[in-house]
Amino acid sequence: MNIKMGVAKAGIKPSGDYDILVLKFPPSSFGAVFTQNSLAAAPVIYDRLVKEIQEDLSAMVINSGNANAATGEQGIQNTESMAELVSEAFDLYKEDVMVFSTGVIGVQLPMDKIEKGIKTAVENLQELDLELAARAISTTDSFPKYYELEDEIDGKSFHVKGIAKGAGMIHPNMATMLAYIFTDVKISKELLQRTTELVVERSFNSIDVDGCESTNDSFVVIATGESEVEIDDSNKTYFAKKVLEVAVELAKMIVKDGEGATKLIQINIHQAETKEEAKKVAEEIALSNLFKTAMFGNDPNWGRILSAVGQTHFDIDFSKVKLYLGDFLLYSGEPVSFDRKAAENYLKTHKEVTIDLYLGKGEKDWTYYTCDLTYKYVEINAEYTT
Amino acid sequence: MNIKMGVAKAGIKPSGDYDILVLKFPPSSFGAVFTQNSLAAAPVIYDRLVKEIQEDLSAMVINSGNANAATGEQGIQNTESMAELVSEAFDLYKEDVMVFSTGVIGVQLPMDKIEKGIKTAVENLQELDLELAARAISTTDSFPKYYELEDEIDGKSFHVKGIAKGAGMIHPNMATMLAYIFTDVKISKELLQRTTELVVERSFNSIDVDGCESTNDSFVVIATGESEVEIDDSNKTYFAKKVLEVAVELAKMIVKDGEGATKLIQINIHQAETKEEAKKVAEEIALSNLFKTAMFGNDPNWGRILSAVGQTHFDIDFSKVKLYLGDFLLYSGEPVSFDRKAAENYLKTHKEVTIDLYLGKGEKDWTYYTCDLTYKYVEINAEYTT
Numbered sequence: 084m085n086i087k088m089g090v091a092k093a094g095i096k097p098s099g100d101y102d103i104l105v106l107k108f109p110p111s112s113f114g115a116v117f118t119q120n121s122l123a124a125a126p127v128i129y130d131r132l133v134k135e136i137q138e139d140l141s142a143m144v145i146n147s148g149n150a151n152a153a154t155g156e157q158g159i160q161n162t163e164s165m166a167e168l169v170s171e172a173f174d175l176y177k178e179d180v181m182v183f184s185t186g187v188i189g190v191q192l193p194m195d196k197i198e199k200g201i202k203t204a205v206e207n208l209q210e211l212d213l214e215l216a217a218r219a220i221s222t223t224d225s226f227p228k229y230y231e232l233e234d235e236i237d238g239k240s241f242h243v244k245g246i247a248k249g250a251g252m253i254h255p256n257m258a259t260m261l262a263y264i265f266t267d268v269k270i271s272k273e274l275l276q277r278t279t280e281l282v283v284e285r286s287f288n289s290i291d292v293d294g295c296e297s298t299n300d301s302f303v304v305i306a307t308g309e310s311e312v313e314i315d316d317s318n319k320t321y322f323a324k325k326v327l328e329v330a331v332e333l334a335k336m337i338v339k340d341g342e343g344a345t346k347l348i349q350i351n352i353h354q355a356e357t358k359e360e361a362k363k364v365a366e367e368i369a370l371s372n373l374f375k376t377a378m379f380g381n382d383p384n385w386g387r388i389l390s391a392v393g394q395t396h397f398d399i400d401f402s403k404v405k406l407y408l409g410d411f412l413l414y415s416g417e418p419v420s421f422d423r424k425a426a427e428n429y430l431k432t433h434k435e436v437t438i439d440l441y442l443g444k445g446e447k448d449w450t451y452y453t454c455d456l457t458y459k460y461v462e463i464n465a466e467y468t469t
Numbered sequence: 470m471n472i473k474m475g476v477a478k479a480g481i482k483p484s485g486d487y488d489i490l491v492l493k494f495p496p497s498s499f500g501a502v503f504t505q506n507s508l509a510a511a512p513v514i515y516d517r518l519v520k521e522i523q524e525d526l527s528a529m530v531i532n533s534g535n536a537n538a539a540t541g542e543q544g545i546q547n548t549e550s551m552a553e554l555v556s557e558a559f560d561l562y563k564e565d566v567m568v569f570s571t572g573v574i575g576v577q578l579p580m581d582k583i584e585k586g587i588k589t590a591v592e593n594l595q596e597l598d599l600e601l602a603a604r605a606i607s608t609t610d611s612f613p614k615y616y617e618l619e620d621e622i623d624g625k626s627f628h629v630k631g632i633a634k635g636a637g638m639i640h641p642n643m644a645t646m647l648a649y650i651f652t653d654v655k656i657s658k659e660l661l662q663r664t665t666e667l668v669v670e671r672s673f674n675s676i677d678v679d680g681c682e683s684t685n686d687s688f689v690v691i692a693t694g695e696s697e698v699e700i701d702d703s704n705k706t707y708f709a710k711k712v713l714e715v716a717v718e719l720a721k722m723i724v725k726d727g728e729g730a731t732k733l734i735q736i737n738i739h740q741a742e743t744k745e746e747a748k749k750v751a752e753e754i755a756l757s758n759l760f761k762t763a764m765f766g767n768d769p770n771w772g773r774i775l776s777a778v779g780q781t782h783f784d785i786d787f788s789k790v791k792l793y794l795g796d797f798l799l800y801s802g803e804p805v806s807f808d809r810k811a812a813e814n815y816l817k818t819h820k821e822v823t824i825d826l827y828l829g830k831g832e833k834d835w836t837y838y839t840c841d842l843t844y845k846y847v848e849i850n851a852e853y854t855t
Contacts, residue, residue, distance in 0.1 A: 122779030122787055153775060155788060155803045188772035189804040293758045295773075296780045372679045372758070372842075373850055380851030386574035387681075389539060393508030394682045401508055402541060417541045418575040456758075457851075461844050464759055465766030 084242055084267050085109055085309055087208040090219045093200025095148030095186070095193060101219035102147045103200035107173055107208060108265075110139040111307045112272045114279025115181075118300035125151045125158035126182040127299060129166070133178055138272055140305065141179040144169045144201060145220050145261065147248070151184040151192050152298040161192045168198060172205040185248065185261055185299050186222055211265070217246040220261055224248050225340050230332040234325050241268045241312040243325050247333040250292065250340040260297065262287060262333055264304045264326060270314040278314075278323045279304045286330035289362070291369040291453045292341035293460070302330075338452045343459025346378055347435045350451045354442045360397055361442075361449035367391045368438070368451075375456035381430035383423065385413040388438065403443030409436060470628055470653045471495055471695055472597040476605045479586025481534035481572070481579060487605035488533045489586035493559055493594060494651075496525040497693045498658045500665025501567075504686035511537045511544035512568040513685060515552070519564055524658055526691065527565040530555045530587060531606050531647065533634070537570040537578050538684040547578045554584060558591040571634065571647055571685050572608055597651070603632040606647055610634050611726055616718040620711050627654045627698040629711050633719040636678065636726040648673060648688045648719055650712060653696040660700060664709045665690045672716035675748070677755040677839045678727035679846070688716075724838045729845025732764055733821045735838055742831040746783055751837035753777045754824065761842035767816035769809065771799040774824065789829030795822060 091103040115134045117127045133140075144165050151158050166180040184192070217227035231244040242265075249260035270278070283302050304326065314322045339347045350368050355361035368374055371391040377384040385406055392399065406414040411426045413419070430436060477489040501520050503513045519526075530551050537544045552566040570578070603613035617630040628651075635646035656664070669688050690712065700708045725733045736754050741747035754760055757777040763770040771792055778785060792800040797812045799805070816822060 119782050120776065120779035121782055121785050122775050153772065153787065153800075153804060188776065189800075295757060295759050295776065298776055298779060371681060372846075373681050376847055376850035379847065382851070386539065389508050390506065390574065390681065390684055393506035393684060396505050396507055399507050401539065414539075414575075418539065456847060458844050458847050460758075461762055461765065461842060461847060464762035465768070465843075 084211065084244070084265060084307055086211040086265055086307065088211050088216055089204030089206070089208045090215060091200040091203035093146070093196045095146055095196055095200070096222070097148070101215070103197070103204050104145045104216055104219040105169060105201060105204040106143045108141060108305060108307055109309070110141050111305045112270050112275050113140045113306070114275040114304045116279055116283045116302045118296060118298060120296050120298050122153060122298050124184060124299040125154055125162045126184045127301065128159060129162045130181045130183070130301065133181055137178055140181060141175050142169050142173055143181045143183065143263070143303070145183040146192070146197060146200070147220050147222050148186040149184060149190055149192050150186045150188050150299050153189045154191055157191055161194055164194060165197060165201065168201045169205065172201070181303065183261055183299070183301055185220065188298065211244070213244060213246055217248065220246065220248045222248065224250050228333055228336040228340070230329050232325060232329060236312050236318050236321060239311045241310045242266060243329045245329040245333050247337060249337045250342055260287060260300045260337060262302045262330070264329055266304065266306050266326065267308065267310040268306050268312045268314050268322060269308040269310070270306045274314060274319060275304060275306055278319065278326060281323055282327045282330050285327055285450070286334040289365070289449070289451045290334045290338050291366070291451070292338060292344070335452055338454050341454035342463045343457040344454030345434070345457055346455045348378055348438065348453050348455065349435065350438045350440070350453065352440050352442065352449045354444055355447040355449070356445035358447045358449060361447045362451070363395050364392055364397065364440070364442070365449050365451035367395045369453035372456055375453065378430065378436070379455035379457045381427050383408050383411065383413060383426040383430065388440070389414065392440070399442060399444070405441040405443070407439040470597065470630070470651060470693055472651055472693065473594040474597050474602055475590030475592070475594045476601060477586040477589035479532070479582045481532055481582055481586070482608070483534070487601070489583070489590050490531045490602055490605040491555060491587060491590040492529045494527060494691060494693055496527050497691045498656050498661050499526045499692070500661040500690045502665055502669045502688045504682060504684060506682050506684050506686070508539060508684050510570060510685040511540055511548040512570045513687065514545060515548045516567045516569070516687065519567055523564055526567060527561050528555050528559055529567045529569065529649070529689070531569040532578070532583060532586070533606050533608050534572040535570060535576055535578050536572045536574050536685050539575045540577055543577055547580055550580060551583060551587065554587045555591065558587070567689065569647055569685070569687055571606065574684065597630070599630060599632055603634065606632065606634045608634065610636050614719055614722040614726070616715050618711060618715060622698050622704050622707060625697045627696045628652060629715045631715040631719050633723060635723045636728055646673060646683065646686045646723060648716070650690045650715055652690065652692050652712065653694065654692050654698045654700050654708060655694040655696070656692045656700040656708070660705060661690060661692055664705065664712060667709055668713045668716045671713055671836070672720040675751070675835070675837045676720045676724050677752070677837070678724060678730070721838055724840050727840035728849045729843040730840030731820070731843055732841045733838060734764055734824065734840060735821065735836060736824045737826070738835045739825065739827045740830055741828050741833040741835070744833045744835060747833045747835035748837070749781050750778055750783065750826070750828070751835050753781050755837045755839035758842055761839065764816065764822070765841035765843045767813050769794050769797065769799060769812040769816065774826070775800065778826070785828060785830070791827040791829070793825040
């Protein structure tokens with residue numbers, strides 16, 4: 084894929100690691116989804132405008148260590164300056180460039196450092212290196228998050244590559260989930276936007292660490308169009324599944340890296356009446372502090388799961404409900420006896436565990452990923468403060 | 470007030486303390502609000518029916534230690550048996566009696582113990598003793614919760630007395646907030662029901678410990694009509710305020726007793742456009758794990774508060790927003806400098822702290838109570854499992 088990148092250590096991150104990433108590519112179709120938090124950060128406000136007016140994108144710039152959120156008019160100006168610095172270096176229009184920030188809220192960007200960092204990055208372009216790119220956008224992440232695949236349609240090959248950062252809206256004032264997926268298919272902006280929206284629902288919008296939506300969350304898919312694969316109505320579902328595969332892998336890495344998490348929990352809802360019901364039920368379980376602490380305590384506490392289901396207020400007949408933890412049937416229309424010691428042991432010995440809930444209403448399903456709630460989560464968020 | 474009570478140690482609670490409370494009063498007007506959790510416990514299903522068909526109530530029976538939730542058809546039969554045991558003892562109809570349970574989910578009631586306990590309680594009636602009544606309905610509560618006041622309307626005195634239990638949907642499988650308020654005014658069932666619904670919104674529906682709604686939550690107001698005070702349109706607001714005062718005091722006790730809580734946090738929202746907006750904004754802050762851990766860590770982290778506000782997705786102009794922690798102005802349309810050490814010290818040295826948020830949109834307000842999220846919360850819910 085003809086995607087070039089440059090990184091720099093601009094000194095924005097306290098750790099001194101890479102904190103500027105510049106990406107340069109041919110004019111490319113794109114899809115983008117942003118946070119719905121009404122305290123949207125300056126780059127999100129700017130990028131939304133770019134999304135409306137542009138047919139294609141040619142570059143992106145991301146800084147980590149400072150979110151440029153709750154920074155008022157000055158924050159918007161600083162975002163535009165970042166776009167200008169990159170566009171001038173590559174002889175583009177400002178609007179060809181999207182800008183992203185992640186880190187501390189409420190502090191103006193150190194523009195002298197940003198300017199030097201962008202200069203270093205654009206002067207040292209190299210081939211796309213997913214691991215290095217992921218590292219440059221990380222904040223409190225404990226490992227770089229990237230994933231790629233190659234596939235073919237009608238005997239013609241195409242690629243999907245992604246990077247992400249995030250571990251909940253984590254550290255004191257450190258926010259944000261950022262994810263970028265690159266592909267070389269030919270696809271219209273409109274179809275790619277629809278694909279992006281479908282994919283985000285079943286991936287980044289189906290994970291939870293602590294229920295907190297950040298001010299900077301952004302997900303962008305870039306399609307350079309270099310391959311011979313052209314996406315249209317005949318193959319759009321196949322293509323979307325491949326993008327989804329990459330997105331789900333990245334999303335799972337974010338949950339695994341959730342602050343203090345010791346377990347990745349996959350919640351599968353089956354036999355819901357609608358997709359919305361399936362998703363909402365999954366989400367209510369995923370967000371329940373009582374469920375999350377029970378998982379930390381290796382407690383097959385089905386009462387907490389069903390009670391969270393009931394909290395959705397959907398009309399559910401619990402005499403038709405079946406609940407599994409791994410292979411253990413915990414509830415089947417009424418309390419059932421199960422080998423509690425073995426179920427506890429399953430929780431104790433697995434880092435990835437599965438809940439399967441059958442609602443007995445219809446045929447819709449949904450999968451959600453969450454993590455447990457631990458002492459470490461409280462420690463990270465209460466003790467390591469500004 | 471002509472309210473008699475009886476208690477018994479039936480052996481349902483592991484602690485061996487009082488776990489049966491029977492209340493007997495003259496046929497009384499009543500208002501009642503129940504959990505909206507679709508996994509409603511058997512007594513809630515039964516009581517909803519009583520609420521529909523009855524004009525007045527004459528008795529209530531409450532057991533602690535077992536929630537009779539997720540117990541199917543057998544659970545409903547056991548609830549009806551409890552009503553029958555009490556109605557027979559007092560020569561009432563079954564439907565004159567409401568039934569409540571709180572405790573473990575998914576286990577059938579030990580009906581032999583319940584029967585003996587009810588027998589003991591009805592044979593040992595005494596005057597209403599708020600402290601003892603509160604103790605009999607407690608599960609994991611660390612102190613009994615009760616409050617009373619006396620006031621007058623047009624020179625005629627009346628009383629409002631309340632008891633409650635709950636500390637979040639706490640202990641493994643231990644659920645529920647229960648609250649009962651007794652008054653001696655004359656009031657129609659219809660007006661008392663409206664009063665109850667108004668009061669619950671600004672009290673028990675405006676508190677949070679862990680965001681989990683239980684299967685058994687119930688709030689009932691009983692008006693015996695013994696006093697000479699008659700409530701009608703001319704004095705209903707004054708009366709409602711007095712009931713609200715008792716309800717808020719009880720609600721605050723529940724939050725103070727929240728599992729692992731070290732702080733009671735009062736969140737006042739001002740200048741919202743609608744009451745719904747004010748309440749939702751308050752609730753989103755109250756439920757935020759990031760905010761709750763920051764409070765535990767004595768961190769005046771305004772970024773987490775504003776980010777939670779933004780998560781409501783309301784159209785809020787943050788350049789008009791003002792945020793106070795106690796007397797400290799933390800944000801005023803933009804980040805402002807404040808004495809961080811002094812603000813931290815305020816959090817460190819106060820067990821009750823206040824957040825005041827001005828939205829700059831309108832004139833509606835709302836107050837919500839929450840507590841911090843601590844190591845102890847995780848310990849209680851992860852370690853002390855069944």
